[in-house]
Amino acid sequence: MSFIPGQPVSAVVQRIEIHKLYEGDNLILGFSIGGGIDQDPTQNPFSEDKTDKGIYVTRVSKGGPAEVAGLRLGDKIMQVNGWDMTMVTHDQARKKLTKKNEDVVRLLVTRKSLEETVRQSMMQH
Amino acid sequence: MMPIERLADMEEKLRILEDLNMIYIRQIALSLKDSDIQKKIDYEIRMREGACKLLAACSQRDQALEASKSLLTCNARIMAYMSELQRMKEAQVMQRVARRSSDAGPMDDRSPCKGKVAISDLRIPLMWKDTDYFKNKGELHRCAVFCLLQLGGEIFDTDMVMVDRTLTDICFDNTIVFNEAGPGFELRVELYSCCSEEDYSAGSTPRKLASKLSSSLGRSAGKKMRAALEPGACSATSNGGGATILLPVPSVQGPKYHLLAHTTLSLSHVQDSFRTHDLTITGNEECSYWLPLYGGVCCRLAAQPHCMTQQMMSGCLRVKLGGEPQGWTNVYGVLKGTNLFCYHQKEDMEAKVEPVLTIGINKETRIRAAEKDPHSKAQNICITNQYGGEEVTHTLAADSREDTQRWMEAFWQQFFDMSQWRQCCDDLMKIELPSPRKPAIVTPKQGSLYHEMVIDKSDDIGTVTDILARRIEEFELRAQLGSPPHWMALFDEDPPHTPQHLPPHSPSPRLHSRQPRSPRCQRTPGLLSSNASLTSDSDSPASVSPCFRQAWSPVASSSSGRFRPRTLSLDAKLSTLRGRGYNGFRCNCQPPTASSVSPRPTQTALSCSSSTSSSSSSEGSNSQESDLGFSRPSGARRSLRILRAKLDPRNWLQSQV
Numbered sequence: 199m200s201f202i203p204g205q206p207v208s209a210v211v212q213r214i215e216i217h218k219l220y221e222g223d224n225l226i227l228g229f230s231i232g233g234g235i236d237q238d239p240t241q242n243p244f245s246e247d248k249t250d251k252g253i254y255v256t257r258v259s260k261g262g263p264a265e266v267a268g269l270r271l272g273d274k275i276m277q278v279n280g281w282d283m284t285m286v287t288h289d290q291a292r293k294k295l296t297k298k299n300e301d302v303v304r305l306l307v308t309r310k311s312l313e314e315t316v317r318q319s320m321m322q323h
Numbered sequence: 324m325m326p327i328e329r330l331a332d333m334e335e336k337l338r339i340l341e342d343l344n345m346i347y348i349r350q351i352a353l354s355l356k357d358s359d360i361q362k363k364i365d366y367e368i369r370m371r372e373g374a375c376k377l378l379a380a381c382s383q384r385d386q387a388l389e390a391s392k393s394l395l396t397c398n399a400r401i402m403a404y405m406s407e408l409q410r411m412k413e414a415q416v417m418q419r420v421a422r423r424s425s426d427a428g429p430m431d432d433r434s435p436c437k438g439k440v441a442i443s444d445l446r447i448p449l450m451w452k453d454t455d456y457f458k459n460k461g462e463l464h465r466c467a468v469f470c471l472l473q474l475g476g477e478i479f480d481t482d483m484v485m486v487d488r489t490l491t492d493i494c495f496d497n498t499i500v501f502n503e504a505g506p507g508f509e510l511r512v513e514l515y516s517c518c519s520e521e522d523y524s525a526g527s528t529p530r531k532l533a534s535k536l537s538s539s540l541g542r543s544a545g546k547k548m549r550a551a552l553e554p555g556a557c558s559a560t561s562n563g564g565g566a567t568i569l570l571p572v573p574s575v576q577g578p579k580y581h582l583l584a585h586t587t588l589s590l591s592h593v594q595d596s597f598r599t600h601d602l603t604i605t606g607n608e609e610c611s612y613w614l615p616l617y618g619g620v621c622c623r624l625a626a627q628p629h630c631m632t633q634q635m636m637s638g639c640l641r642v643k644l645g646g647e648p649q650g651w652t653n654v655y656g657v658l659k660g661t662n663l664f665c666y667h668q669k670e671d672m673e674a675k676v677e678p679v680l681t682i683g684i685n686k687e688t689r690i691r692a693a694e695k696d697p698h699s700k701a702q703n704i705c706i707t708n709q710y711g712g713e714e715v716t717h718t719l720a721a722d723s724r725e726d727t728q729r730w731m732e733a734f735w736q737q738f739f740d741m742s743q744w745r746q747c748c749d750d751l752m753k754i755e756l757p758s759p760r761k762p763a764i765v766t767p768k769q770g771s772l773y774h775e776m777v778i779d780k781s782d783d784i785g786t787v788t789d790i791l792a793r794r795i796e797e798f799e800l801r802a803q804l805g806s807p808p809h810w811m812a813l814f815d816e817d818p819p820h821t822p823q824h825l826p827p828h829s830p831s832p833r834l835h836s837r838q839p840r841s842p843r844c845q846r847t848p849g850l851l852s853s854n855a856s857l858t859s860d861s862d863s864p865a866s867v868s869p870c871f872r873q874a875w876s877p878v879a880s881s882s883s884g885r886f887r888p889r890t891l892s893l894d895a896k897l898s899t900l901r902g903r904g905y906n907g908f909r910c911n912c913q914p915p916t917a918s919s920v921s922p923r924p925t926q927t928a929l930s931c932s933s934s935t936s937s938s939s940s941s942e943g944s945n946s947q948e949s950d951l952g953f954s955r956p957s958g959a960r961r962s963l964r965i966l967r968a969k970l971d972p973r974n975w976l977q978s979q980v
Binding site for chain 2: 229233288
């Protein structure tokens with residue numbers, strides 16, 4: 199999932215639709231993110247490529263809306279409601295996920311296993 | 324409509340208003356055929372947009388304060404340019420009216436020459452209660468202050484200074500030079516301050532609330548509401564309310580400066596030395612931005628009128644030297660300052676050769692045109708001075724009548740300028756040009772060991788170890804069960820005994836549980852290598868800091884590390900470790916300046932420093948993880964922790980959404 203400057207990035211993605219849950223006054227999604235272009239990518243335990251400054255899922259609350267929707271630990275978030283997440287700061291990413299007037303977020307996520315699944319299914323045919 | 328939507332709507336309207344006003348301004352500028360001001364306004368608007376963006380984007384308090392200051396300055400400049408534009412338009416209209424009505428008198432008013440006005444060494448004394456100053460207890464109420472100086476159309480700001488009760492005076496080192504000032508100038512000095520409290524405890528409620536609302540990041544709705552509700556939120560300066568409608572200020576989040584004091588200086592305040600002037604203080608003790616000002620400002624206000632620094636007139640003259648009626652000498656005369664210098668030739672002046680004759684031209688001088696000399700075509704000019712009780716008269720003649728006229732005109736102008744600039748023309752006042760400013764060094768506050776330690780260059784490694792040894796004592800007291808950070812293995816040359824497996828989802832990790840097991844660790848003497856940029860590598864694979872207990876199996880290496888005195892520097896070992904790729908949470912120890920590793924039988928300081936810094940980092944990342952389920956920690960603490968975590972660049976920030 200590394201990017202070559204100047205080249206388009208392509209990945210196999212899965213659509214995940216998370217419905218926010220009311221927890222007191224706040225709307226929450228039930229996961230945590232890490233990463234961002236202003237963060238140190240070498241500390242990301244989930245990324246394959248240690249120069250990848252993308253946004254990754256670092257924690258998924260058990261039984262929370264994210265887990266229910268199919269988000270998994272270690273997923274890399276590519277888009278949130280159409281907004282790109284591959285070249286954003288950490289805070290920008292957080293903001294796009296926590297908009298108060300939206301109660302559904304549609305993510306495009308990618309993970310290693312997706313690629314393998316696709317490759318395998320292609321090989322079978 | 325939700326309040327947020329209403330605000331967005333209002334912003335839309337403001338933007339439309341802004342666009343319309345820009346068109347209006349451009350039309351005025353066009354009609355005046357003055358593109359200079361237009362360009363300046365455009366430039367300042369661009370600067371303002373940049374400052375707004377920076378303010379929205381920056382996360383550190385110091386940066387935000389600087390950006391807010393730039394924003395205020397840009398706004399002030401825009402106001403000034405716009406009012407100048409209005410004035411020019413009015414003047415033009417008035418002129419047209421005057422010309423049409425034929426009662427315009429002859430326009431032969433003499434206008435004085437312009438000059439440079441410089442203000443420097445601003446010092447504003449403060450008046451803290453002596454108990455505050457000497458006891459220095461309690462939270463430090465800090466304010467960020469700066470001065471805005473306005474003369475005519477020029478506006479400058481000084482650097483920002485942080486003020487707290489350890490300061491007795493606010494000092495601004497800048498020298499500000501205004502280039503085109505008339506003798507009737509009015510130099511307005513405004514002191515702006517902004518509360519910069521980082522402590523959210525104690526203090527009066529309104530102040531606390533105000534600082535919370537103004538300095539919390541990311542609370543866009545609350546901030547917008549507050550900016551909209553705050554009276555005068557749209558006017559950055561006190562330049563009358565009318566001007567604000569013309570170009571409304573976009574409301575931005577971030578720290579806001581308020582006018583604390585002001586004063587106006589003019590020609591009568593100009594002196595070649597320091598003087599104290601009174602300040603008018605706006606605001607009172609209840610305001611968050613309040614500072615106890617003594618009531619005066621001390622500064623050096625100097626002026627250099629052009630008549631003193633520039634050549635007002637130069638040309639060829641003939642001087643009668645000696646008593647003979649025929650003794651005319653050709654000279655090149657230069658009128659500058661309080662003297663008429665006569666050189667043999669023009670080249671002499673350029674070569675800075677001493678003049679042949681220097682005639683003083685000052686308030687006491689009398690100049691008149693003499694009767695026509697039958698031998699020459701033009702009138703003579705007689706300059707009479709009093710030199711120590713004696714009257715001395717010099718007679719000069721120009722080559723032609725026009726020249727004589729021009730010289731007389733120059734003399735009259737000089738006299739006029741001197742009468743207008745008064746004390747500035749007695750002697751030339753020195754003005755030091757400001758040296759190129761160094762960018763302010765902004766040091767963000769970080770919660771790590773190395774920022775809490777103050778080590779002088781003259782201190783030796785002993786001081787470092789003392790501090791660290793003290794730390795380790797505190798640290799040991801809190802040690803509980805838990806595996807030591809895996810980098811402990813760096814100091815162990817034996818292969819790890821049993822890799823420790825932490826339970827994958829341990830309940831509610833608290834700060835203490837991250838620390839190494841003291842009972843098992845034999846702390847034999849060893850010393851933390853201050854060079855240690857400890858990376859989370861060890862002999863075991865995929866080692867991970869205990870801070871990060873997620874699905875990856877945390878394999879913390881040997882807990883029962885034995886520490887042996889190291890005779891070699893750790894650099895070699897560390898460089899080999901660094902060479903291997905590592906995977907995991909880097910432990911946050913920055914290499915400080917001290918360099919040697921001396922084996923000393925002191926307690927090992929290794930664990931404490933790393934744990935302190937990892938505790939700060941874990942605090943950062945912990946804050947978001949420390950809850951189970953969906954509960955969130957209280958807002959204020961959370962934002963403070965997030966702020967601290969953000970300021971520490973060695974963290975890999977995680978946010979809960």
